[in-house]
Amino acid sequence: MKRTTKFSLFIVGVLALFQFACSKYNEDFDHPDDEWLSGGMQTMFDQGNGAFGHMFNNMPTALQRVHEIGDAQFEATFVTAPAPLNPGLGPLLNNVSCSSCHVSDGRGKIPGLGESAANMLFRISLPGEGEVGNPLPIPNFGDQLQTRAVLGVTREADVDVSYSYSTYNFADGNTYELRTPKYTVKNAYTTLPANFLLSPRVAAPVFGLGLLEAISDADLLKNADPDDKNGDGISGKPNIVWDVLKKKHVMGRFGWKANQPSILQQVAAAYNGDMGITNLLFQRESSEGQTQFKGSFDGSYELSDSLLYSNDFYVRTLGVPARRNVNNPDVRAGKALFIELGCNKCHIETFRTAVNVAFPQISNQTIHPYTDLLLHDMGEGLADNRPDFKASGKEWRTQSLWGIGLTQKVNGHTNFLHDGRARSLMEAVLWHGGEAETSKNKILQLPAKERKQLISFLESL
Numbered sequence: 503m504k505r506t507t508k509f510s511l512f513i514v515g516v517l518a519l520f521q522f523a524c525s526k527y528n529e530d531f532d533h534p535d536d537e538w539l540s541g542g543m544q545t546m547f548d549q550g551n552g553a554f555g556h557m558f559n560n561m562p563t564a565l566q567r568v569h570e571i572g573d574a575q576f577e578a579t580f581v582t583a584p585a586p587l588n589p590g591l592g593p594l595l596n597n598v599s600c601s602s603c604h605v606s607d608g609r610g611k612i613p614g615l616g617e618s619a620a621n622m623l624f625r626i627s628l629p630g631e632g633e634v635g636n637p638l639p640i641p642n643f644g645d646q647l648q649t650r651a652v653l654g655v656t657r658e659a660d661v662d663v664s665y666s667y668s669t670y671n672f673a674d675g676n677t678y679e680l681r682t683p684k685y686t687v688k689n690a691y692t693t694l695p696a697n698f699l700l701s702p703r704v705a706a707p708v709f710g711l712g713l714l715e716a717i718s719d720a721d722l723l724k725n726a727d728p729d730d731k732n733g734d735g736i737s738g739k740p741n742i743v744w745d746v747l748k749k750k751h752v753m754g755r756f757g758w759k760a761n762q763p764s765i766l767q768q769v770a771a772a773y774n775g776d777m778g779i780t781n782l783l784f785q786r787e788s789s790e791g792q793t794q795f796k797g798s799f800d801g802s803y804e805l806s807d808s809l810l811y812s813n814d815f816y817v818r819t820l821g822v823p824a825r826r827n828v829n830n831p832d833v834r835a836g837k838a839l840f841i842e843l844g845c846n847k848c849h850i851e852t853f854r855t856a857v858n859v860a861f862p863q864i865s866n867q868t869i870h871p872y873t874d875l876l877l878h879d880m881g882e883g884l885a886d887n888r889p890d891f892k893a894s895g896k897e898w899r900t901q902s903l904w905g906i907g908l909t910q911k912v913n914g915h916t917n918f919l920h921d922g923r924a925r926s927l928m929e930a931v932l933w934h935g936g937e938a939e940t941s942k943n944k945i946l947q948l949p950a951k952e953r954k955q956l957i958s959f960l961e962s963l
Contacts, residue, residue: 540904541822542867554607554709558819572816576600590804592778593655594648594789603705608913610705612922625701634744646775659690673947701886702921712818716855725874736847738876743891755875758920759890760899766814781805836959843941848900872903881935907961
């Protein structure tokens with residue numbers, strides 16, 4: 503009798519959740535405390551070093567198991583074949599596991615003095631476009647520089663990072679310092695063309711990506727204004743990229759330049775490019791065609807489809823940490839400044855995910871990612887001068903700000919922006935140019951108290 507009662511209550515709960523999750527959007531559903539719930543129903547109340555690694559709430563046991571399998575796969579260290587467990591590493595690679603770059607599901611750290619660039623990778627290409635509008639690969643190198651290799655194979659090259667430092671002034675006379683990175687490619691296994699393009703990338707956080715994927719294209723495109731018809735100086739546009747499975751061009755939304763259309767393709771590309779693991783989407787070794795490549799394609803690949811999809815599901819079902827100190831007066835003042843300065847024109851606070859009958863846990867959620875997932879011109883200071891599909895050499899995707907205030911706690915550093923050059927949130931803000939130049943100039947005029955309030959708001963996200 504008790505079992506029947508529990509089962510009945512479970513069914514009622516599931517039906518209630520299903521009805522809520524799949525219902526039509528209604529403003530009345532929003533609650534005054536909604537601002538705390540960055541990930542809607544998938545908000546996690548953890549402020550510790552595991553804040554980015556929580557599974558979605560209210561998933562059936564079977565899906566929890568799939569998430570756990572994907573979690574183990576995300577942590578798995580690959581080795582060279584033959585091997586009984588996780589074979590297929592290399593022959594060229596940047597790292598040996600997903601978690602080695604995305605530490606604790608968070609942000610990669612740039613290398614310190616004498617350290618290798620374990621949490622960074624370097625995109626490379628030639629001027630021009632590939633067959634599907636992609637960056638043009640470099641013969642004998644491809645479109646990513648692999649700085650490690652298995653025994654008996656020569657890595658493609660090394661990269662040295664150095665910095666120059668410049669001091670500037672706020673209007674009140676206080677100073678700030680920005681550092682500009684310089685990247686030097688050396689020890690290339692064969693000659694690189696003189697005109698090759700190089701773009702450094704730090705591993706980005708992976709939590710909350712499933713919720714971002716659940717926003718409809720139509721809702722994202724409402725914020726696009728590529729010709730700046732409203733005259734506000736903001737001209738966000740979508741990147742249009744190649745979907746390997748669908749074999750057509752679609753809207754991109756993941757990666758620093760929104761050059762990937764889905765979490766699945768992002769994961770599959772990382773396996774192939776970062777670890778040399780062939781899979782359903784990318785079946786050929788990244789080193790194929792190089793002068794040192796040995797072997798031929800026999801139609802098989804190294805990672806099973808089930809493990810690829812479990813990793814995709816793991817990333818797709820990572821929740822988002824809750825806001826902190828929302829009602830703190832300085833935080834509220836900082837949010838008002840954020841809006842007054844126009845930062846919210848690109849870092850859009852709120853979206854509603856699309857209805858998804860098949861997956862109610864992700865359906866119809868009010869979320870607060872502080873991004874529009876669109877491309878924006880960020881000025882010469884941040885330019886990598888390397889186009890990526892429709893993204894120019896000065897354009898970057900607006901990064902999500904949710905969870906950014908927990909970076910120090912989870913990842914042990916405060917390196918921000920695509921290449922980690924910013925050592926604090928304020929440095930990251932002050933690197934903004936291009937479409938954000940007006941907002942940055944307003945920040946330079948703020949008194950110290952208001953600058954601190956702005957940062958307090960960002961740290962609450």
